[in-house]
Amino acid sequence: MSLEMHKLTNEMNSSVLQSKKINKQIDHFQKTSFQVISSTESCVICNKVLTIRKFITFPCYHSFHQDCLVRVILNSNDYKFKNSIYKLQKKIMLNKGNKEVINELKAEIDELLSTKCALCTDIKINDIEEPLMKAGDREQDEWEL
Numbered sequence: 614m615s616l617e618m619h620k621l622t623n624e625m626n627s628s629v630l631q632s633k634k635i636n637k638q639i640d641h642f643q644k645t646s647f648q649v650i651s652s653t654e655s656c657v658i659c660n661k662v663l664t665i666r667k668f669i670t671f672p673c674y675h676s677f678h679q680d681c682l683v684r685v686i687l688n689s690n691d692y693k694f695k696n697s698i699y700k701l702q703k704k705i706m707l708n709k710g711n712k713e714v715i716n717e718l719k720a721e722i723d724e725l726l727s728t729k730c731a732l733c734t735d736i737k738i739n740d741i742e743e744p745l746m747k748a749g750d751r752e753q754d755e756w757e758l
């Protein structure tokens with residue numbers, strides 16, 4: 614009986630040790646993957662210092678202001694990504710005044726934004742191309758008239 618108890622305590626101890634070890638590993642991982650942002654680092658979109666506004670840094674070391682990143686995505690060809698952001702922004706508008714819901718929606722946008730770096734993924738910024746296309750379309754309309 615006492616031997617059984619002893620065995621049980623030993624098992625418990627080893628499982629506590631195991632979880633302590635895991636905790637240590639997580640701790641270590643968090644420390645090593647933490648990126649130090651210097652106060653002079655700037656946003657890749659507007660080139661202004663990051664720390665003046667809310668910002669997101671990706672593992673590739675590209676950093677964006679949150680609103681700059683939203684703007685880039687809304688001007689991109691990534692319709693699926695754009696739509697998800699649009700939908701969340703619309704929900705925020707509809708829930709005006711409801712702080713709790715808005716904070717939740719904002720967190721959802723942040724989560725969405727942090728899934729991919731706009732510079733390293735297939736997001737194409739068509740800021741320049743789109744106005745040209747539209748101007749071309751209009752000219753054609755005039756010709757037809």
Ligand SMILES: [Zn+2]
Binds near residue numbers: 657659678
């Ligand atoms: Zn910016």
Ligand SMILES: [Zn+2]
Binds near residue numbers: 730732733
């Ligand atoms: Zn990147």
